Amino acid sequence: MSVRIAIAGASGRMGRMLIEAVMQSPDCQLSGALDRDGSLLLGQDAGAFLGRESGVRVTSDLREGLAGAQVLIDFTRPEGTLAHLALCEELGVAMVIGTTGFEPEQKARIAAGAQKIGIMMAPNMSVGVNVVLKLLDMAARALNEGYDIEIIEAHHRHKVDAPSGTALKMGEVVAGALGRDLQACAVYGREGVTGERDPSTIGFATVRGGDIIGDHTVLFAGTGERIEISHKSSSRATYAQGSLRAARFLARSGPGLYGMDDVLGLTGRGA
Incomplete structure (x- = not known):
């Protein structure tokens, strides 16, 4: 069964790389694409930049973008990630967080969220x-x-x-x-x-x-x-592929704060 994945920051360099990676993966399905208000991509098909139809429209409505998702992959900004976290907790959507630049209190907020949902947080998914x-x-x-x-x-x-x-x-x-x-x-x-x-x-x-x-x-x-x-x-593709590995890991894991060492089986919790 495919892992249903939503992507935050759909118009960004990393967002586009993630969308492409999901669409190319046989065991992943693009379920949502989020972008900020005012983005020129809003309403467009998320795969348009690839010349392909994904059937998913880019939206700034968080609830719409997360509908049906198992995992949200987020490489945005700290304030955006925390806003996404609040709704992910409500909807039971796990999160792969590649955002950096968090203050200590923001990291504490993420750790608290991991008591409700699975969160894989790492500064580098490679x-x-x-x-x-x-x-x-x-x-x-x-x-x-x-x-x-x-x-x-x-x-x-x-x-x-x-x-x-x-x-x-x-x-x-x-x-x-x-x-x-x-x-x-x-x-x-x-x-x-x-x-x-x-x-x-x-x-x-x-x-x-x-x-x-x-x-x-x-x-x-x-x-x-x-x-x-x-x-x-030499390419962001390695970050995207690592993120998909993390999404697959979260799809079969319970609540908790995980790292890439867990995903890669470098600790006792990995698979």
Whole structure:
């Protein structure tokens, strides 16, 4: 039986990639396509940009767009995602959340929602990125002394938050493996006479430009050697395929807050 999926942000780059992925998947069905008020796509067939008929019209009416959906995939903005969450709770629609830039209280709201519905929330849906997170945990535990840690990320000029959610997640994984609190040890910018580097810190550097999909490198710099663990995206297709895996996972799971490690079977809850 097909998983019935609604897509938020239908006119965006990621929204279009998700719609295409759902329409191409034999075990998924596009049940709804949501976009903001004023979008030029409202009322159009969601597959029109592909030259195909999906039978689903783009709408700004949340209730209409979620009617019949099992899962909503949401890569929008924090305020939009939280508005979608309220109705998903009411309707019993699970959520795949790829939105980034949440404040702590907003994350707490999502965690509360996961008591009612299944929510898979991850800053990056790429299978490769989530494997890298596991590698980072292993590397940080082994390189726990004598190595300075820097996280460098690059994205397209249109990205509105920095550092990226993926970079922050990488920092959280590394800090956790080292027994540190990322909020206390993160350094997000350096300028002027900063003094010597504090070895207990984790540094972040951000690049924005052009159409870079997403590059992330975690650098472990020691004396006499340097270890770099990198992931580079050349297409958003990997995020879309990871999102569909998450939607399939939620379709057979109960309420709870899950991560991509659950979806990929990297923890005891995966399948």
